[in-house]
Amino acid sequence: MIDPVVRLDDIEAHPRVVFADVRYYLDGRSGRAAYEGGHLPGAIFVDMDIVLAAHAGPADGRHPLPTPEAFAEHMAALGVSDDDIVIGYDDAGGVMAARLVWMLRATGRDAALLDGGLTAYAEKLVTETPRRPRGSFEARPWPSERLAGIDDATSAENVVIDARQAERFRGENETIDPRAGHIPGAHSLPCRENVDGAGLFLTPAQLRERFVAVGVTDDATVVSYCGSGVTACHNLLALERAGFAPGRLYPGSWSQYSATDRPAATGK
Numbered sequence: 720m721i722d723p724v725v726r727l728d729d730i731e732a733h734p735r736v737v738f739a740d741v742r743y744y745l746d747g748r749s750g751r752a753a754y755e756g757g758h759l760p761g762a763i764f765v766d767m768d769i770v771l772a773a774h775a776g777p778a779d780g781r782h783p784l785p786t787p788e789a790f791a792e793h794m795a796a797l798g799v800s801d802d803d804i805v806i807g808y809d810d811a812g813g814v815m816a817a818r819l820v821w822m823l824r825a826t827g828r829d830a831a832l833l834d835g836g837l838t839a840y841a842e843k844l845v846t847e848t849p850r851r852p853r854g855s856f857e858a859r860p861w862p863s864e865r866l867a868g869i870d871d872a873t874s875a876e877n878v879v880i881d882a883r884q885a886e887r888f889r890g891e892n893e894t895i896d897p898r899a900g901h902i903p904g905a906h907s908l909p910c911r912e913n914v915d916g917a918g919l920f921l922t923p924a925q926l927r928e929r930f931v932a933v934g935v936t937d938d939a940t941v942v943s944y945c946g947s948g949v950t951a952c953h954n955l956l957a958l959e960r961a962g963f964a965p966g967r968l969y970p971g972s973w974s975q976y977s978a979t980d981r982p983a984a985t986g987k
Contacts, residue, residue: 720824721804723956724813724920725831727840730806737799737851738762738833739807741771741816743949745895750815757844759808759837763797763851767949770794771818780975781896781947782818784861790822791858798851801828808833812914814882814950821952821968826859832956835918867942867967869976872902878934882910882945882954883973890985895946896974900983902944906933907987910945910953926961941966948972 721730730736740762742750754764765771770793772782785793799805805823807816813832823830837844872879881901886892888907893899901907908929914920921929935941941958945951948970955966977983 721829721831723820723824723831723959724834725806726834730804730831733804735803737803737805739765739799739805739816739819740809740837741765741767741807741819742809742811742837743767743815753810755846755848757846759840759843760845760847761849762808763799763849765797765807765819767815767818770797771822771949777978778975780971780978782949782970782974784822784948784970787826787858787860791856795854795856798849798854799856800854801857803829803854805830806833807831808836810837812836812911812918812953813920813956814910814953817910817953817956818949821955824956825862825865825965825968832920834920838918865965865967867944867969869969869971869979869981871967872942872944872969872976873904873981875904876940877942877967878936878939879905879942879944880908880933880935880954881905881973882908882943882951884909884911887946889987890983896977898977898983900977900985901973902976903982903984905944905984908933908954910950910957913953913957920957920960923961926957927963930958930961930963935963937963939963942969943967944969944972944976946972947974
């Protein structure tokens with residue numbers, strides 16, 4: 720399997736590469752409109768709400784994983800096949816595209832984030848929408864060893880990391896989910912700090928320092944969560960880039976947890 724983060728020069732000539740634009744905004748802007756305004760040549764648009772999440776009730780969180788069958792149907796319709804190498808990108812350091820990349824890698828496909836994302840390759844953007852023939856994409860179950868439930872996210876046996884911005888972790892600025900704060904015992908590890916000011920990923924050694932600082936060891940079981948199980952995937956890819964074993968995604972994340980009557984912590 721390829722590295723979880725790649726540069727354009729290292730991958731664009733590969734005959735099986737499919738670029739996937741996964742722009743998504745919490746402020747109401749349209750990711751599709753942004754895609755139509757300019758994207759990498761040949762890139763498809765992958766809709767977060769339609770392709771990468773199910774439409775469940777509040778008890779499941781804002782972005783529960785879709786069924787394997789629904790995910791496979793959408794990817795095939797977009798022209799993606801099992802043997803393609805999917806390179807996901809966005810304009811936010813990869814924190815949105817990480818959801819697609821994690822889903823593909825967790826089910827055994829070659830996929831990676833484009834280092835630097837859209838902003839690093841602004842001179843290459845086009846507006847033409849590619850027409851790809853239907854792909855051959857198998858429905859594969861989400862592997863249980865790569866997923867965590869609400870009890871796993873509260874277990875002292877796991878190192879639990881929160882990918883949200885620090886102020887949301889501390890409970891100072893919650894405008895999306897039912898309650899402010901974080902899961903008791905969790906560590907703040909904002910995923911947007913996995914990249915530098917230019918949107919390029921930190922080195923594996925630098926990422927390793929970040930994880931070690933919150934208690935991650937080579938034999939630790941890491942559970943990653945965020946607001947709705949999207950940006951938590953960025954920390955999981957960074958964990959892999961840093962040389963640690965794959966962690967586990969808590970898909971319900973804070974949007975599910977905060978809708979329960981379980982205790983919430985605030986502050987550092």
